[in-house]
Amino acid sequence: MTLSTTMNTANGILGNSSTQSQVVSKNISNSQTVGYVKRDAVTVVNATGGSTVKIIRAEDVVLQKQMLTGQSTAEGQATLNKGLDQLKALLGGNDYDLAPSTYISKLQTALQSYAAQPSETTLAQTAVSTAQDLANSITATSQGIAKIRVQADTDIKGGVDSLNDLLSQFMTVNEAVIKAKAAGEDPNDALDRRDKLVSDISKLVGVSKTERPNGDMALYTNEGTVLFDKIPRSITFDPRGSYGAGIAGNSVYIDGVPLKAGVGGNTSAQGSLAANLQIRDTIAPQFEQQLDETSRSLISMFSEKEKATGNNPMPGLFTWQNGTTPPAGALQPGISATFAVNPAYVKEQGGDPVRLRDGGVNGALYKWNTDNTASYSTLLNGYVAAFDTKVGFDATVGLESSATVGKYAASSVGWLEAYRSTADSANETKAALSQRATEAYQNKTGVSLDEELSKMLDIEQSYKASAKLISTVDEMLKSLLGIA
Template sequence: MSSSFGSLNTALTGLYANRRGLDVSGQNIANANTQGYSRQRVNMQSVVGGSSAAMYARSDGLGDGVEVTSVQRLRNEFLEERGRTEHASSSYLTNQAAIYNSIEDVFGEPGDTALQAQFHDMWGGWADVANAPNDPAARSALLQQSATVVDGLHNAYGSLASHWKDLRGEAAAFSAEVNQTATAIADLNKSIVLAKASGATVNELEDQRDLHVMHLAEMVGATASKRPNGAMDVFVGGANLVSEFNTRTVEVNGAARLEDQAGDPVQLTWKDNGTTATSGGRMGAMIDALSTVIPGMATKLDDVAKKLADTVNAVHTTAYGLDGVGGRPFFSGDSASTIAVALDMDKPEQVGAAPTPGTFDGSVADLLSRTGERTDGPDKAYQNMIADLGVASQTSGRRADIQSNIALQIDSAREAEAGVNLDEEMTNLLTFQRGYEAASRVLTTIDSMLDQLINRTGLVGR
């Protein structure tokens, strides 16, 4: 049977439990706008009375109050893993779309000063030479228009190479950030495991760790799994980046210039064994752009330049200039970075327009003026390249928008589980406040009863 003094302890446990509830609600309210914070809940259970009573002792069946068993962190692990997966995909597609947009900006099509317009002006220059084969001014204008096309090809390739180099440096910086974040997760793992072993609450530490893991998912497509002791392992491409308290290091290896990419492709690798680390997220988009997208566009641009040089030279070498000399190539070089006008810019008479020497015949120039209409000419190759780029960019942008909406939906579900609802917390505050006041009243009542029993019993008849 419980004693009067035992009732004091029962009321006292009520005070402790409700005060802990007030503390937790206050913590939730204080961190309502803290990024990555998970709301917490006090779990209470009644203390069973008489559990350690002597053999012949009897219990009245009442308990001995209440105790706080835990402060639970309200976070759904399934939704967290789903969130990491969707954010990794969203980050990959968003950055891929941004890379395609930047490549489109390099060419600036359609536009009055873009390469397609420059091609058109150059073929028009050949038409002017065909119409006035004895006019040196028309030939000078043609040379300038051709030089403009050459400059356009050089600038486009230079912009691609510059963008490639900037992206290469950015990828290297991101790999260092991945390593720093992995180290932070390993340190948090150690703190969490030690704190759990001592019985401490680690909710805030786990919130910090989840933020780091989400950051890794967005950067490199990382996934994670928890161990029974509370530590979390992190994986990149199925291989361990963080294993309990230990980490591995990733680095970006490969070519330092776009020109060297074909023989030494850029890769994200494990530093300890040099094998490829299959990445997703933002770095996955970067590595794909460095190894495939930008080199692919540069190769197509080289093909356009080569086709331009080969097509024009094949016809121009059959023609004669005003100086009576024939067989000259009009362009030199066979790539976007090396193509140049092979003729002397100050000698327009070198431009070949006639099929026979010593005549004012513009039939060869007329033939070259129609090069832009050829289905196998440089214009068509360039148009196909721009069309493919536009389709890839549009597709990537649409996929990024769709994936972004999916990620937002998952974030809403995660927020519903882990986010702080101020209205709910205000209700909890009132509940714990009333519970604390009621426990205080019970304590006061028992104190008054004991005062009556101790100080006033036995005074009758005195």
């Protein structure tokens, strides 16, 4: 090997060491940067025997796919659990102090006390007051359900806006990747930004990707709907300002295809959008229907009937906006929203609580205690007995079709708790799987400071060796020139 060849080799090694040092330094400085994928500076020998450095980005398509799926399912489950927790909060939390079933039990106790001492007007007032607490519980829960649906609708709107914005950013970065590769420039920073955007998108909707040879990438939902292909696809949603019984929410359309809502406590939702659709359109409305059935049965249970015939029921202690006794066994949508105690029993509204004992709110034909006997308890005993009598319920709302009103209200709480139990268990599992998938991906593509510092020491040794070689060649050249 000639001295000139030796010098060229040493200079080449110095240049490679410089490039490698820059890559390692960049890795170290971005060790805490979210979404940064480490680079490796690999020495490649060309056809002439010379060496160059090629910068390789530490990608892993399989692990990335697992991470994206884990993020989508975990985000969908977490969103569902948040909605279920909000529904539980309407009932007073773990002890269900504010649940209708709690106040139904209290009303039964109050009526038992009044039936045992029908001459005590203070017990009549206590019973009516307890009935008002029950009515307030039902209407407050109904209003709370409507607010939760509105909040889910608002969250869907926010998610759609975010998704549109992310896809717009994705187009810009995707074009940067294509241009960098076409020009032979380094596309790695743009690739990092693009992968970070895909990760953010996966938290809104399940996403899969396809990369083309020129670096272009297309995105699809896990159901196969196009999210991005050359340009972002249209994602539209029309929110509502309010919700009531029977009002359906609008769909989220991705490229003209409606996004499916999640299903079940261990939800099938991938991303927050599908989970919010499930809360708004499935869980909250079904809970509302169960509340409607509880309200309907209470109105019927305390309705007044003609003394002579026992027929022609009319609202008694409880009433609603319609002012009639609804038919038995058939869902009356929205009845819980206007469920209330009949003012004719409320002393503060000019009513008389003793009418619970005597009847007659709907006229003389409906008065049972015609002699105004203070010890009369026939109606009161009938109301007390009704608490232990099974009645028919609409089976389409997901609970039993025959039960006592107290048992039915408690079953509604049980239905919600069963949903939450399944969801909580699934949330723990999915969160753990997402964490493990993310850690596996980061371990493969993230920066290890120990590894990078070790590389830096190797580069330093290579630099020293090259510098020593150049110094030696320089001394030899000086000696040669001195001889000449």
